[in-house]
Structure formats: structure tokens, C-alpha cells
Amino acid sequence: MRIEDEIKQAHFQDEHQKAIINLIYTSGWLQLRQACAFKRFALTSPQFNILRILRGQHPQPATVALLIERMLDKTSNASRIVDRLEEKKLVTRTVCPSNRRAVDIRITPAGLALLDQIEESGVMQAAAHASLSEAEARQLNDLLDKMRDTD
């Protein structure tokens, strides 16, 4: 369905304006699908992303600073997302011995098992599936990269 019909707005100033609305709308649509997929595992998308970053580091620990660097959303509050993962025993927090200001965050066996379970379930593929060909996906990547070329 075209964006005009999705949001019941017949006219846009120009194609750029429309692309921006379309982009934000489509991103929301995707994120809703992802959130939906994670819900049966009692995880949110940011929680899932942090678990994946921690698995990437495992068995090394990560600091909050490293999580922020790797997260899509730089300004999100990693500290509080880790709070929730810690409550669920999916990660541990220990004071870093070599720098007692920092905190070593590690994924637990339960966290690793949960990631495996999610990946086996195939919900990722379902949520990520989009009706684009390989070439179209590549084209989309190029356009998005170019779009951000203003800095």
C-alpha cells in the first residue's frame, strides 16, 4: 500500500517530504513487527540488541560505554536497560577490577540460551522478511546512506 493511503494524506509538498514521512512510517512499521516477535520471549528490542552485543563480546565483559557505542540509539539509557536484563538474570554486573569507575557486564548462560532459543524460533527471519529482491535491498541501502550525507 502506498504511503498516501496508509496515512490518508493525499498531498505532499514534494517527493523529499514524502520520502521522509515514508521512511519514518516504514521504520515504525518494522519496529512494531520486531517488538511483536520478541514479546513472547518477554524481551524488548533494545534488550535483545544489548544481549547480542554482549554475546559478541563473550566471554569478555562489556562496559556501559561500549554498549552505547554499539547501540543503534546512542542516547538511549543503556544503564537502565541493563537493570532489566539483570533483574531477569540474563546478564551480570560486577565492578571492573582495573578501573573501579567502570562496570563489567557479562551475558549469563541463561542469556545465551535465550538468544539461541529466539534464533531457533525463526521469529527474526519472519520479522525481517521484506518483499524486496537482493538488488532492491542494496539499492535501498545506498539511498539511505546517501540521504544521511549532510554532515
Add this chain to the structure above:
Amino acid sequence: MRIEDEIKQAHFQDEHQKAIINLIYTSGWLQLRQACAFKRFALTSPQFNILRILRGQHPQPATVALLIERMLDKTSNASRIVDRLEEKKLVTRTVCPSNRRAVDIRITPAGLALLDQIEESGVMQAAAHASLSEAEARQLNDLLDKMRDTD
């Protein structure tokens, strides 16, 4: 800058996976720019969007249901966004006489003046500016519309 470098992730499963990350990242990047632009007017993006919808209806009122229908984010809580606009005297709420369950929401002269001021300031153009040609923007719109074709 390419998405690989933006989020310091060298590899993606495939071009689709990358496009999804890229899309969500680019949408966040755009929304941050928009939020920044509105901040000097003490408005958030959802508040601005609701004001625009109300101007579109003006001098007719809108109901909460109409706002939700027109908003990008269908599940957002229009009622509470209207609360904040009402506190700022940018909109009024009155019980709809013909259907006392519904609420007539109207933009005030102050709300109209604020929209004018924002548009005169040119921040919209600045936030919306993207380095895509007209043809590229159209291509992007087509790809995004196609991407959502799964329902």
C-alpha cells in the same frame, strides 16, 4: 557515511538485514534532527504533527479518533499529547454537543501563530533537507512502499 561505519558493525547476514538496520537507524537520525528543530519552540514532533492536523481541520474541530487516524503512530496516546497542547493553550477541548462521548479539539489562534512562526523560521526545510535528487527520492518511496507489501 555507510551504515557499517556508523554503527561499527562490519558484517551483516545479508543485504535485507542490513537494509532493516539502515532504515531504523536513518529514521532515528531524521527524527533526532526534527526534534532538535522543534525544541526552540518548546514542541515535540508528535505535538507539532497534531497541531498540523488540527490546522488542516480548522475551523472545524477534530476528535481524538480523527487525530489517531491521521497520525503516523497509530498506537501513540493522542489524548495525552493533547493534554500538553492544552496546558500550553495551543488547543482547546470541549465536549462535542452532538455526541457527548466525543471531544471537540480545536487549534487556538496562539497555536496557528506558532505554526506560522515555525514555518517562517525555515527549520522544517533544514531538518527535511536530504541529499537526494528528486528521482532518488521517488525511488526511495517506491522501495519503502514495496518493502511493506507483506500483509
Add this chain to the structure above:
DNA sequence: TGCAAATATATGTACGTACATTTAATGTCG
């Protein structure tokens, strides 16, 4: 008429985001 279902909005709760401030540990330089 009267009562249940449907409708319109508001409210509650958990979570995330944006940004400012606080707390604690470390580095630095006189």
C-alpha cells in the same frame, strides 16, 4: 422501556528516549 453491546476517551503501568545532574573513581598538575 430497559439492559447489554458498542463507542469515545481517559487513565494506569511498564518501558524507552532525551537530556540534565549527581556520585564515585581516576588522572593531572601545581
Add this chain to the structure above:
DNA sequence: CGACATTAAATGTACGTACATATATTTGCA
């Protein structure tokens, strides 16, 4: 050494989102 800046994380506050539930009004139908 000791004051001061810097760094790492946590905390506070306002706002938005997602979803469940509550409240009030209207509608429909026995």
C-alpha cells in the same frame, strides 16, 4: 601530596509508546 578536572555510570524528570483497563455515553434490540 592535594586541589581540580575528567571520566564512568547512575539517577531524576519530562515526554512518548504500547497495551490493558476504566468511565461515560450512545445504540440496538428484546
